[in-house]
Amino acid sequence: MLFTKMHGAGNEFLLIDGLDLPLPPHLDFASIAARACDRSTGPGADGLIVLEHASGLDARMRIFNADGSEAGACGNGLRCVGKYLYDHKYIRRKDATIATASGKRELTLEVVAGEVVSVSVWMGNVRLEARGERREDKNTQARSASKGLQGPPPDRYKIWPLQELRQADLSVVPQPSTVVQVGNPHCVFFVDELSDELIHELGPAIETHPAFPDRTNVEFARINSRTDVALRVWERGVGETAACGTGACAAIAAGIHAGLLNRDATCHLPGGDLQVSWINAGSQIRLTGPAVTVGVVAWEQPDQFAKAA
Template identity: 40%
Template sequence: MTSSATKAPEVIKFTKMHGIGNDYIYINCMESMPDRLPELAIEMSDRHFGVGGDGIVLICPSEVADFKMRMFNNDGSEARMCGNASRCIAKYVHDHHLTDLSRISLETLSGIKVLSLNMSSDGEVGSVTVDMGEPELTAKAVPVISGTERMIEQEVPTSAGPVKVTAVSMGNPHGVIFVDRIEDVDFDRLGPELERHPIWPDRANIEFLQVISPAEARMRVWERGTGETLACGTGACASAVAAVLTGRCDRRLTIHLRGGDLIIEWAPGGHVMMTGTAAEVFEGSYHRQR
């Protein structure tokens, strides 16, 4: 008999993609899905011993939409939604001929999102506009522990002194902090501390936003379960909403992240629309030891 130590490794085909630097490992699960997904996310995301990425994204069949997304952060925790990942899925399913639709519905743990594909001259997807839905602003819905119905620039104690936080959910919880200069933020200290602050029952993504003009801002993000990433689509949406709520920005603005730019519009009907690029980097096979 063959011992478990000598079993052939499981071979998992993947595609590495990124949305303005927010890089994930995409696995086509339309026919089958790997098991032990949290452990797989940790293994594959390792930038020294694995493929390297902010996590894994599974492209799955859906009974209620065109496709379904499941995603796991690089610490193994399952995420509810990611704007950058949803754009990459739209590019993947079109460019890999899983659909010829130019408007795709995507099932996520935060509901069904609608993705509009913007084609480039080579016939592939150049950018994607995602209807991110309406923001949740009540403390209970975010969720965040607050003495008021909404947490808008409420002082929160930290080891570096109090900071003013605006809480917004875009399917996952975000804490937005406005700063004069991003370079002056003690990011590596405040990011993880605020992510796990007691005000968040389920932890939170933390954004630091520097407003340049009513139509432009800079953002740096510390993502729940991942750490700093070069971009966060839901974080950019939450930051835009917070900037409008506090009177700092117009309802349409460009947000500059470390990985690139996103155009966010909080439309009059209440939905937040996000437009940005998606890119395929390489394909490969991951040999997972059984």
């Protein structure tokens, strides 16, 4: 089985091309994703992308998490798809329209000297639900003032001290938090510090919390200024990843909604930077960042990926 391995800001994918030749209808992509993305049994990645034909559009993208679950949206994956389509001459334009489980997504490619250097994706409309009330002390006010966050923040705003959030009662989802839908679910916390313990302890606990019956992605965001955020993401069905495109959109949207961020901001993730723009609540949110091809991977695997009859 051949994959093209790609990444967007370090978020790795294995891509199966069903555009050139039709894929066998019996393939169980969930099982392929679970084994191929596991670095002990396959090439390793954060997710599996399957490209298929879509009537009237440039392609259909299906995205499977590393545990085999199918996701509704993936910003980094869409950017990789845009580059793949251009590099393999499925498109010669600098734009594309892709079908996803969350609807059609429009892409714009920045091409320099024949090379795709970045891709912008209109990720659809955002739905937010701020939970909990603001609790702000003098230290929080001082941190806000030092970062140019002027004026009284809305009630939904709180920057969690690291230790307080780590010690929070997890019988309920710690409040305040912001639940964001960007084609898939996210739960965003603003924190004063990012740490491995925070990500790896609270990430899985919130992902599988009973409040989220379908599980959720979890974002921990540190506001550096009105245009700058540091972010780490615990992805549903994967664990911590180097970057998450929908997670970046969710964090920036939550920050704008809380009055902490301007409508154009940079999100710094362990794998690289992503740019997010959200003009207003009625507009689609736009994600811009790199897409890189690592190479073609041949995977020798047993013939066991047929769907159950």
